[in-house]
Amino acid sequence: MTSVTHGVRVPFVDLRAQYATIRAEIDAAVRAVLEHGSFVLGEDVAEFERTFAAFCGVREAVGVGNGTDALVLALTALGVRTGDEVITAANTFVATAEAIVHAGALPVLVDAVPGTYTIDPARVEQAITPRTRAIIPVHLYGQAAEMDPLLAIARRHGLVVVEDASQAHGATYRGRVVGGLGDAACFSFYPSKNLGAYGDAGAVVTSDADVALRVRTLRDHGGMAHYQHEVVGYNSRMDALQAAVLTVKLRHLEEWNHRRREHARLYSRLLAEVPAVETPVIRGDGAHVFHLYVVALTAGNRDALRTYLSDRGVQTGIHYPAPVHLTGAFRSLGHASGAFPVAEQASRQILSLPMYPELQPDAVAHVVEEVRGFVRGSRA
Numbered sequence: 001m002t003s004v005t006h007g008v009r010v011p012f013v014d015l016r017a018q019y020a021t022i023r024a025e026i027d028a029a030v031r032a033v034l035e036h037g038s039f040v041l042g043e044d045v046a047e048f049e050r051t052f053a054a055f056c057g058v059r060e061a062v063g064v065g066n067g068t069d070a071l072v073l074a075l076t077a078l079g080v081r082t083g084d085e086v087i088t089a090a091n092t093f094v095a096t097a098e099a100i101v102h103a104g105a106l107p108v109l110v111d112a113v114p115g116t117y118t119i120d121p122a123r124v125e126q127a128i129t130p131r132t133r134a135i136i137p138v139h140l141y142g143q144a145a146e147m148d149p150l151l152a153i154a155r156r157h158g159l160v161v162v163e164d165a166s167q168a169h170g171a172t173y174r175g176r177v178v179g180g181l182g183d184a185a186c187f188s189f190y191p192s193k194n195l196g197a198y199g200d201a202g203a204v205v206t207s208d209a210d211v212a213l214r215v216r217t218l219r220d221h222g223g224m225a226h227y228q229h230e231v232v233g234y235n236s237r238m239d240a241l242q243a244a245v246l247t248v249k250l251r252h253l254e255e256w257n258h259r260r261r262e263h264a265r266l267y268s269r270l271l272a273e274v275p276a277v278e279t280p281v282i283r284g285d286g287a288h289v290f291h292l293y294v295v296a297l298t299a300g301n302r303d304a305l306r307t308y309l310s311d312r313g314v315q316t317g318i319h320y321p322a323p324v325h326l327t328g329a330f331r332s333l334g335h336a337s338g339a340f341p342v343a344e345q346a347s348r349q350i351l352s353l354p355m356y357p358e359l360q361p362d363a364v365a366h367v368v369e370e371v372r373g374f375v376r377g378s379r380a
């Protein structure tokens with residue numbers, strides 16, 4: 001446990017602290033894999049797929065190499081092809097847009113709802129063309145996108161919906177767990193995620209048996225049996241060590257998400273009185289799982305605060321410093337600065353504060369005290 005005094009470090013995430021709480025279970029699970037010696041797919045992956053599908057309230061989960069591949073494989077399995085357009089958020093991690101390109105399609109970006117920063121359903125509908133094939137709502141920072149309006153739009157226009165749930169394991173929307181809301185959903189188990197492996201891993205979840213079978217085929221060189229390759233596939237198999245770790249961690253996820261929510265509540269209560277620091281907007285139609293606790297600095301001093309905190313041992317993040325259209329990789333989409341004002345303003349104002357289940361309330365209070373000290377100093 002970190003004892004917090006002035007000058008004591010508050011990391012952004014602390015995976016070693018988490019391991020310390022589950023060491024015996026993890027060590028036993030890892031040892032079992034080392035002893036049976038089957039390292040790719042196999043029974044560990046099948047077991048994780050069963051438990052994770054049940055957790056998401058869907059029929060099937062398919063373990064793959066990472067969250068980006070999960071998106072590529074899900075889009076491909078749902079029939080997205082060269083020449084199609086796929087609508088997603090301008091303010092997502094670049095992987096969402098990359099996956100659309102790797103599936104052969106064109107990413108069509110739309111702006112976010114101010115405050116929550118989730119994709120704006122009204123703008124999604126305006127972006128639909130005859131080539132639109134799919135929508136990828138991103139459950140950003142741990143809060144579900146506004147799924148009912150998005151699903152209604154998709155139904156009206158005959159589009160498929162692939163949830164990017166990489167930041168929202170266990171979040172709910174109107175009583176339903178994310179992952180079971182669209183035609184398929186994709187998860188990243190990157191180590192720092194709410195449910196994180198000890199390396200790269202990902203999954204596609206769906207209740208459509210045909211889609212699941214296509215993803216199973218694509219992830220393993222286009223076939224379900226050795227040396228029978230029916231389609232041109234990929235090597236994107238989940239490995240057994242990651243599956244064994246994820247099965248252990250899944251047992252703790254609800255408790256960890258509960259703690260994240262408590263930390264978020266404490267942050268928001270303590271920050272309420274700090275001027276020019278906007279706390280996260282929670283829509284209240286589901287459970288936010290606070291993968292990230294993101295504040296907005298409305299006085300133009302985000303970078304100065306970040307440096308100030310870093311100098312005092314408080315690590316922060318920016319998710320993300322540039323919206324997709326202003327990255328070098330996606331400049332060719334042709335959107336100038338100003339195209340997506342909500343996403344662009346967010347990229348200048350947002351700051352992610354330390355957030356992980358093992359964070360202690362006195363560490364949260366310490367971070368807020370440092371933020372308060374900065375704001376006081378910059379107003380003096």
Ligand SMILES: Cc1ncc(COP(=O)(O)O)c(C=O)c1O
Pocket residue numbers: 066067068069092093095096138164166167187188189190200201202
């Ligand atoms: C919203 C979002 N989509 C996709 C990804 C890609 O996942 P991965 O890093 O496992 O490929 C991530 C995670 O980094 C993410 O946060």
